[in-house]
Amino acid sequence: MDSLIFALNAVLPIVATVALGYILKRIGFMSADFAKQANKLCFRVFLPCMLFLNVYKIDNIGSIEPSYIIYTFIAVLVLFFAAFPIVTVATKKRECRGVLAQAAFRSNYALIGIPLAEALFGEEGVAAASVLSAVVIVLFNILAVICLSVYREGKPSIKKIFLDILKNPLIISIALGIAVLLVRPLVSFRVSDITPVYKVLGYMSNLATPLALLVLGAQFEFSTVSELRREILWGVGMRCLMVPVLGLGTAYLIFADKLTGAHFAALVAVFTTPLAVSSVAMAQEMDGDARLAGQLVIWTTLISAFTTFIASFLLKSAGIF
Numbered sequence: 001m002d003s004l005i006f007a008l009n010a011v012l013p014i015v016a017t018v019a020l021g022y023i024l025k026r027i028g029f030m031s032a033d034f035a036k037q038a039n040k041l042c043f044r045v046f047l048p049c050m051l052f053l054n055v056y057k058i059d060n061i062g063s064i065e066p067s068y069i070i071y072t073f074i075a076v077l078v079l080f081f082a083a084f085p086i087v088t089v090a091t092k093k094r095e096c097r098g099v100l101a102q103a104a105f106r107s108n109y110a111l112i113g114i115p116l117a118e119a120l121f122g123e124e125g126v127a128a129a130s131v132l133s134a135v136v137i138v139l140f141n142i143l144a145v146i147c148l149s150v151y152r153e154g155k156p157s158i159k160k161i162f163l164d165i166l167k168n169p170l171i172i173s174i175a176l177g178i179a180v181l182l183v184r185p186l187v188s189f190r191v192s193d194i195t196p197v198y199k200v201l202g203y204m205s206n207l208a209t210p211l212a213l214l215v216l217g218a219q220f221e222f223s224t225v226s227e228l229r230r231e232i233l234w235g236v237g238m239r240c241l242m243v244p245v246l247g248l249g250t251a252y253l254i255f256a257d258k259l260t261g262a263h264f265a266a267l268v269a270v271f272t273t274p275l276a277v278s279s280v281a282m283a284q285e286m287d288g289d290a291r292l293a294g295q296l297v298i299w300t301t302l303i304s305a306f307t308t309f310i311a312s313f314l315l316k317s318a319g320i321f
Contacts, residue, residue: 021217048173049204054130055177090234098151113269125265247271274300
């Protein structure tokens, strides 16, 4: 019973916030235009502030446990390369393949994963997830640009891929956080010394998760399901079944006696959370099927609530949490 309550407490607040966003849209408190603009604000302002502060607050790089970071890096790369033959079988539509491939390796780590890690293991979970975010979010975005470019009409441009990576606000914010972290031992000055600036960053950071979850709920649309049924089933199967089983199952077999519950909270955040909301905007900008991306975000969010619950319950029962 304790494991059940623990898993429910971790997952239900996130699901409830998304559901609230859907209700607010249905009763007219959130319009489609507002949701679109709010999503852009989250992606370009609030979320970068949150990621920067998460990295900035890391106390000591030397105390970081590298094994779970290395494992996640390798696992995501394996899933990325495995996605190409899978999407070739899954759909004949070229514009769908790059979007579908993202479901195999890219999770909603920043918006849902980090709060989930906190729910699972408190401040230690947030710390482990924040350290991992400096690697995994950068990797997610680089691989997403690559796979969307591969399936874009015409010959992929290495220069364009590189520029798209450099312009990504999430990558920029994490890079800035790492840069500040690296120079910290060399200078006495701290960003937190400028109290007004640091507080504003904090305000922006605090807005990121609740607003993004509300917007995610407000963007739920159950249209075009029949037209894209095959692609949706493949995407949900990869994101909500294949990835949690392979990613967490392998991690448990290798690291059950080596990693702490905080590290496993970060791994749950990587391998059980749904497809990233930002994949819709990225698909639209890079000539992918944005309708499919939206449907995959919706359905993986719904189904991953159950898979996350099951994973949390099993790990709690196994004594990890």
